Amino acid sequence: MKKFSKKLNVQLIAEVFKAYGIEHIVLSPGSRNGALSTHFTHHPDFKTYSIVDERSAGFVALGMAQQLQKPVVVCCTSGSALVNYYPAVTEAFYQNVPLILLSADRPIHLVDNFDGQTIRQKDALSLHSYHNTQLDEDESTETLMDNLNLIKKAIISCFQNSGPIHINMPFSEPLYEFQESLDIQFDEFNASTESKDKIEIDYEELAEKWNNSSKKLVLVGMQFPNEELNDWMEKLAEDDSVILMTETTSNLHSKRFFNKIDSVIYSMEEMELENLRPEILLTIGQNVVSKKVKSFIRNHQPEFHWHLDPYWHPDTFQCLTNKIKSESLAFLKNFVPKIQSQNSTYYTNWNSIRIEKETKQKEFAEITRFSDFKAIEKLIETFPENSQVQYSNSSVIRYAQLFDHRKDVEIFCNRGTSGIDGCTSTAAGASLVNHKQTILVTGDISFFYDSNGLWNNYIPSNFRIILINNGGGNIFKIIPGPDQSGVVESVFETRHHLKANHLAAMYGFDYVEIQSMEKLTEELSKFYIESGKPKIMEINTSDIQNAEIMREYFKI
DSSP states (O other): OOOEESOHHHHHHHHHHHHTTOOEEEEOOOSTTHHHHHHHHHOTTOEEEEOSOHHHHHHHHHHHHHHHTSOEEEEEOSTHHHHTTHHHHHHHHHHTOOEEEEEEEOOGGGTTTTOTTOOOOTTTTGGGOSEEEEOOOOOSHHHHHHHHHHHHHHHHHHHHHTSOEEEEEEOOSOOOOEESSOSOOOSSOOOOOOOSOOOOOOHHHHHHHHHTOSOEEEEEOOOOOOHHHHHHHHHHTTSTTEEEEOOGGGOOOOTTEEOOHHHHHTTOOHHHHHHTOOSEEEEESSOOOOHHHHHHHHHSOOSEEEEEOSSOOOOTTSOOOEEEOSOHHHHHHHHGGGOOOOOOSHHHHHHHHHHHHHHHHHHHHHHOOSSHHHHHHHHHHHOOTTOEEEEOTTHHHHHHTTSOOOTTSEEEEOTTTOOSTTHHHHHHHHHHHSOSOEEEEEEHHHHHHTGGGGOSSOOOTTOEEEEEEOSSOTHHHHSTTGGGSSOIIIIIIOOOOOOSHHHHHHHTOEEEEEOSHHHHHHHHHHHTSOOSSOEEEEEEOTTSOHHHHHHHHTTO
């Protein structure tokens, strides 16, 4: 028997979600949102997921929305439950992932009057969301119409900004009154989300500057995989006056692209870098991982810096001159036909350095012992065809930047805020909807910090976790600064002796531990094979001087 809520505002918001094609709803169990949870679960047009830990639930929803590229709802009870969503909200905000935060609240008159589970929920997420609204719980026709408009505005903002929005809904008791039929349904509904704003771009002026330059650097940050975009990027890079640098998270591949930025520029002298200073810098997309390329550009600034993105135009390199508000593909389709190849040695100069550095890296890798470096190299060589890899933050994504990835492997990482707090949950969420074998490659601190990401009943059996356990936050021994503090192990690195075997048993994962290169090679040959359970492979390098190996690498 269907149990629809008798509360008309619950019926209203559900029908509006349905009208906008929103299907997936992550529920965090609670009483105040009981009417919402029950209604969504019984509604035939929604697929619901119950995730107990709100912080994890927020990132699970983020992983789903990241893959679907459409809004996912995450719904919680009143009180501190809402602010536990905040880490995922900030990541969605800076990564432009469409999330709808739907919070149940106590009646307005109870706020600040020390009633249980009552905080100031209205606008609690406003600093990192694109729209915030609070509905009125009255059920008069006039109020319902006002609420309808508030809900529509919020959802439209979510679509247009491709980012998080917050809807707060106060509820008075009784909370658990249900019926078998709906009182609110829409025969007709205008669910348009298109923006009326049209940004004019002077392609002729940009092309003229481009064609008069002999040294252009294109730097691409995070991008969703897109084969057509890859093709247009290749056309852009055919010119010898153009260097196109990508990152692991760019999901772009070509022999013309410089896919391993750090491995090319890590040991170059200042004079050499100055000679490679671009005249025009075109940055595309969002967050760039490489600190070395940021330092290069900030210290050797171009005359013009154009940033292309539909949402953000940050002055990352302190030399921004042009904000181009456009989707990357749409811009390139209009811009590339207008540009002309230039006689230049810019590509040749860069490429000769790349060839030299690749030779040195190959020689270094051949003599390097079992370590984080060697493990990551082996993993990247053996990822399954057409799989998706979700990298955690900190040292893992930095190691991944040193190696080429195949074109058929999709790469994601939470580089919006670059935190470790939800990497496991995000990967779990992505695995629920992407229809690919999903592999989380994670460091130990990130994994144990977000171990509640395994606490749900929906993780598919082909989900794989590869845990690089070096016994602490090894990144603090690699980056400059903490190693001079005198407390690097006790405060920064936080050495530990934790292993994942007990978590694997508790959450129903198969588990294998690796302590040698030979064992890693042997186990990888069967790790991705279809099984009845998801799997964790723990690569233990806690007795290895990983930081020293990386320092040796950056000296070659």
